Amino acid sequence: MPKCKYDWPEAGDRGLIGESIDRVDGAVKSSGRARYSYDVHPSGMLYARMLTCPYAHAKITSMDTSAAEKLPGVKAVLVIQPVGSEIQWAGDEIVAVATTSEAAADDALRLIKVEYDQLPFLVNEEDLSKAGDRAKPSAEQKSGDPDTAFKDPDAVISEGYYGAQVITHCCLETHGSMADWRPDGKLKTWSSTQSVSDLPGQIGEGLRLQKVDIQNSDIETVCQYIGGGFGSKFSPDRWGIVVAQLSKQTGKPVRLMLERDQDLEVAGARPSYYGKVRVAGKKDGTITGWDSDTWGTGGMGPSGNPPVPYVLEGIPNQLKKHTRVNTNIGPSRAWRAPNHPQAAILTMCALDDLADKLGMDPIELLKKNIDFAPEILRQAYVEELDKAAELAEWKKYWHPRGDKTPGHLKRGLGVSIHTWGGRGHASTCLIAIHPDGSVDVKLGSQDLGTGTRTVIAITVAQTLGLPVDGVNVMIGDSAYPKSGASGGSTTVGGVSGSTRRGAIDARDQLFAVVAPALGVEPTQLESVNGRIQVTGDPSKSLSWKQACAKLGVKTIEAQGKNPGQCKLGDSGVGGAQIADVTVDTETGLVKINRMVAAQDCGLIIDMKTAESQVYGALTMGVTYSLFEEKVMDDQTGIMLNPNMEFYKLAGIGDIGELVVHMMTGPGYDERGVIGLGEPPVISPGAAICNAVTNAIGVRVPTIPITPEKVLAALAKGGMA
């Protein structure tokens, strides 16, 4: 028997939990029937688009919307930023129109005349010497005695420059929503959002700031399916307020989805981090000091200091400086595992260079220093490094720096480790068991494609002893009980916790109704295999339907909450990844042979969608390591690649073999459920950088590792 009422079943009794189960919305998606916000299209709906600023930094000096207002098909013109406004990035929204067709919206925007005074701008930050007063140094952080550590004559010191570029989120469904402000004063939005429960409040606040009167309780947000978020879709954004204003103004439903170029320019970017890093170590590999001077940009806002030294945070004798650079590139947003992939590059590449200087295998260096990692994860890291090394055939393929085999194709392996929190968020749910045996689970959560619906269905089905399709999962509507936003890998822990507790309470209510019929106390019952039975005695049982029929006309309802009684989840996961690449020293092209991930995340609910998270993370990791970059033009201040032919995502032929191993069993499962979305996307960058270095014998300092950079590095002193 579990120690605490709501505990997860013990190993051997977990049934569906941890099995590889198809996602419950797989068929609706693969058949093209899933309705995204972009697809919602009620009769009479108007199309909205926005005119944006073509300059990186400017002041609006005049505006004339009269011609657009007269154009047939134009139902509303809304000035978002009036004359006199100072604009801080190209692509910022100036005027919105609502029209009867998409084409009319384009025509209307072309007729709007806006004049600007251009102002000085900065859009590139890698060369800090050009940042001038845009550079904002933060206070130096010091621990121990770094001076002495680096002056120690016995210390081996490695020094290097590393960095990660600004990238965008590039969600395939652009940001936006469809808003319907009805005659009764109620507003309903179909929003592409990671935050269904919180959005109405944010929309209400945004509207009231625009002097539009509405109560939060009169706003409902729906998001059944979302075409990607990755951390960029937590708030309604300005366009989410504008579309509601347009709907109110016109009395029609209005849809406003960003155009692709706008989405890439303004709807989210991952901050860059560059840094000069020194690491000191003893000859036996023990790290004795860390010195980093880092900088980066998150647009005009703060993006935080990178969490370095990463994972091995207990390295003694640290000196850290960080400078934020304010640039006119558009706002930064949380990008899957905010700041961690960049910190992994700054740290794991520096440690790889130290290992090379020491003549050590980098995996041995990490293990040697693993006591600098948080205690709870040390054992996991050692096991994960061993597992990843085995799966990547590290002993066979890794070699000291520089592939010495003849020819222009050089193969190399690189390693990185990572961590993330992932504790379940606050979540409430309502579970209903109906007299006909049907079961509804309602909560204002959302499924970003991570498998949230599936996890909920499995949790409730296993708890009630039903098949997965015996549970009707209802999410994606703010009218349901409030559940947290999906960010920071908090959803799986949140929704599995709330629905487990709710399902146990609902089940116990059912037991109380059924027990007299079976002549036992409710505590003697169990729900397994679609039956309510006396524990261990299937001969004294009722089928689920028979049992529910005893409810008469009364539906059982139970609320579930997370956090709550009993420990169902935890925080803090580790993972190790190894990249195996081949570099063509004639063309500079990097080809991924294999990516290996060993990842823990506590108790896994659905193995299939869990593995998909890791496969996806490795793929995204290949993309940000080799291909994508928000390229800003120093001359004009605009983004040069706001489209999908030049904002490059990896294709199906670019990713190599992906090998995923989820760490399960004793030491992992009993921690309960922990989130998985962020952690596996952290290490690919560092692992690929280290693999390229291992292959060609010289470091390509920054990602993306383009052919041009590879050839430049080789020209500087590698093996050509």
Next chain:
Amino acid sequence: MRGKRDKHRRPPAAKGGVTRRDFLRGAGVTVSGGLLVGTQVGKAAQAPASSAVAGPGAVPVTLHVNGKVHRLQLEPRVTLLEALRNELDLTGAKKVCDRGVCGSCTVFVDRRPAYACDLLAIEAEGHQITTIEGIGSKDKLSPVMHAFVEHDAQQCGFCTPGFVMACTAFLERNPNPTLEEVEKGLGGNLCRCGTYAGIRLAVLDAAKAMKGGSHA
């Protein structure tokens, strides 16, 4: 690396002699001002009077979609994708890049795959258009759709309908593909969540499942 777009995935030339990419969207076909670029457009604009010129206002357009005939009034600049989504409420084809790069809007034109964002609706007249709604449903999955579920070849699902269409067409041309052929043949579709590993397995598996049986 990139540039693996399948050369065969080209829509047929429309009857009027004006093909895709001949237009810069947002300009009427009859307007030949500075907004239009491309040599083909120049030729179209100078074409003899016998070459039909339509628009810029709405014109009658007849589309054959999933075996049904739809008579619409559309401006000539409306793309096939916009017509499918906005006029016929067939929203399986997604608007993502809107310029013939990502494959999320893949449909069949006379059973050959095409990017619906890259064709004008009037170009599709006289051709049989098939959308994902025409090859299966959630209760009656096509073999490729089924394989996508089985191998979890989808996450957010936004690229999925386009991939299912591309995979279906690919397997019609190449019923016994190798992994390498899959990677080349499906290079014209992009995914952000990173579902390629599942898609590779799904295509190879669907190929097996479709042996000897007809589909879609």
